[in-house]
Amino acid sequence: MAHNQSYTTIISDGIEALQLVFRLTWQRNLTSWLYVPVGLLIILLACFGVDSLIGLSSVSFPASVACLILLFLGLIVIDLIIGDRKTRALVNVIDVPAGFALRYLNIFFTPSFVLLPLSSPISGVEVGKIIAVFIVGFVVVMAATAYFARGLQLLLGSSKRAMTERAEELGHESDAIPLTDTNPRQNSEANFTPTTGTSTPQESDEPMSTLAAPRRTQDPSLIRGTGGPPENDASSQAVTRVNQVLQQPLPLTRPQRWAAVINLNFDRLTYLVLFLLVGLPIYYSTGYAMPAQLTFNILAYFAALALPPRWRRFLHPVLVSSAITVLGVYILGAIRGDSLDTSLDAYRTQTTYLSLWENKPNLPLPGAGDVLVSILDAGIVALALPMFAYRQELKRHFFAIVLPNIAVSIGSLFGYPAVCYAIGISATRSLAFAGRSLTLALALPAVKNLGGDANTVAAVAIMSGIVGALVGPQILDWLRIPEDDYVTRGVTLGGSSSAIATAVLLQSDPRAAALSSLSMSLFGIITLALTSVPVIVKAIDSLVGM
Known part of the structure; x- marks a missing residue:
């Protein structure tokens, strides 16, 4: 009988916990599972329409980047026509799917790493050459970008303005550290010094022993609203303790504790349920791997994000989740x-949304990698939002941002392939190095235009971001770039180490992070635009004998 009551209580508490979760998360779930998918579908439809228009011409240009440029310019025009407030409202609507794509942009990069085992074999000697080119090229490109941007700052006289703006942003600072100034307002009204003395009674009952001790005794003349000084210090302490007891929150009930755990891990639990109850049955009954592999890939990414922040600086979530995914796909x-090889072929069948909507015949069903790569296009379009948010910075420091990016883009496109091929690196991998400094969202289509190896560019692009986040600020210090020159630092790290270094700058210098985001986006767009011109592509390919 007691067991039945216990089971009934557990079931009742579970139902109550689920009801609490529903009340807490229904709006978020409505956004996540309805508004976001519909918004992403609209973005991909726009990309498909633009791709169809581009297909009518002889120009090869990614539709996602074209939509990025169109959205950025369109928002600027709309802002001029309808004003800032209405434009912000429009941006908030676009940000529902676009913000999702930007928040989870890293997971859309994982297919390139997951498919690395399918790459052609590479010798140890060639690996050593790739590492050498990467290290030397990283330092040279960063130094060239930093000095070019710094020189433009000094030439145009904007460096002094940048440092002044940075100083104003930090505000006035004082060397005095008021360690004992717990209430500046009172100290300004009265020259008050706390008196010493005990504030804890010698004896206390058990429930009170864990409470924090009250503040030290204050000057009675400063006490307001009590009718005068307290007559009994012990009674005052008792009142304080009673108030503290009354302010303690009530303990959570079991359904509330369960609901809190479920709410905290709602996304993980949702994908776990989909993996176990949808993905696996479909995979082992029909052989279609996408639902199981996709949900497992997402769970692997969540597991990578669960690592401590210090570990994530070295073990980037893209690398960790890709390794876990390869292991899971194999098992x-x-x-x-x-x-x-068979499992990875099912992971990426090359059937993207563009292929499906073009009604190409005899297409295999899309794999997990195809789904992620398709949504990556929406992530590329979404980069227009941070660019629009920082448009004033772009206008103010236009030449210091644009000219270094143009120079480094041209140098990377023609320099890296030539050097790599000259020292014995294969042609496709040499071409992949042209996108070394780009964020992966833009590096993949740029290298694809050149005919380079996608797996190689995925590896070097992600490593550029990780290395830049680890040692980029130190290299700038060695190059004697002033810490207050946020323009040079932002442009250099954004152009050399893309999104990962930008995320690090967000913690130390948000204004430098803004310029880093702009530099990253512009550098990618410039490079991608150049690789879409057939004459330029032919010239670059000729450097590697293609």
Whole structure:
């Protein structure tokens, strides 16, 4: 009988916890599972329409980047026509799907790493050459970008303005550290010094022993609203303790505790349920791997994000989640008797949204990698929002941002492939180095235009971001770039280490992070635009014998 009551209580508490979760998360779930997918679909439809228009011409240009440029320019025009407030309202609507794509942009990069085992074999000697080119090129490009941007700052006289703006942003600082100034207003009204003395009674009952001690005794003349000084110090302490007891929150009930845990891990639990109850049954009953592999890939990314922040600086979530995904794909396929190559072929079948909507015949069903790569296009378009947010910075420091990016883009496109091929790196991998400094969202289509190896550019682009986040600020210090020159620092790190270094700057210098975001986006767009011109592509390919 007691067991039945216990089970009934557990079931009742579970139902109550689920009801609490529903009340707490229904709006978020409505946004996540309805508004966001519909918004992403609209963005991809726009990309498909632009891609169809581009297909009518002889120019090869990614539709996602074209939509990025159109959205950025369109928002500027709309802002001029209808004003800032209405434009912000429009941006808030676009930000529902676009913000999702930007927040989870890293997971859309994982297919390039997951598919690395399918790459052609590479010798140890070539690996060593790639590492050498990466290290030397990283330092040279960063130094060239920093000195170019710094020189433009000094030439145009904007460096002094930048440092002044930075000083105003930090505000006036004082060397005095008021360690004992707990109430500046009172100290300004009265020359008050706290008196010493005990504030804790010698004896206390058990419930009170864990409470924090009251503040030290104050000057009675400064006490307001009590009718005068307290007559009994012990009674005053008792009142204080009673007030503290009354202010203690009530303990959570079991349904509330369960609801809190579920709410905290709602996304993870949702994908886990989809993996177990939808993905696996479909995979092992029909052989279609996408639902199982996609949900497992997302769970692997959540696991990578759970690492401590210090670890994530070295173990980037893209690398960790990709490694976990490869292992999971192998195990899931091995249970069915499939090899790793067969399982990875099912992971990426090359059937993207563009192929589906073009009604190409005999297309295989899309894999998990195809879904992520398709949504990556929406992430590229979403980069227009931070660019629009920092448009005033772009206008103010236009030449210091644009000219270094143009120079480094041209130098990377023609310099890296030539050097790599000259020292014995294969042609496709040499071309992949042209996108070394780009954020992966823009590096992949740029290298694809050149005919380079996508897996190589994925590896070097992500490593550029990680290395820049780890040692980029120190290199700028060694180059004697002033810490207050946020323009040079932002442009250099954005152009050399893309989004990962930008995320680090957000913690130390938000204004430098803004310029880093602009530099990252512009550098990618410039490079992608150049690789979309057939004459330029032919000239670059000729450097590697293609």
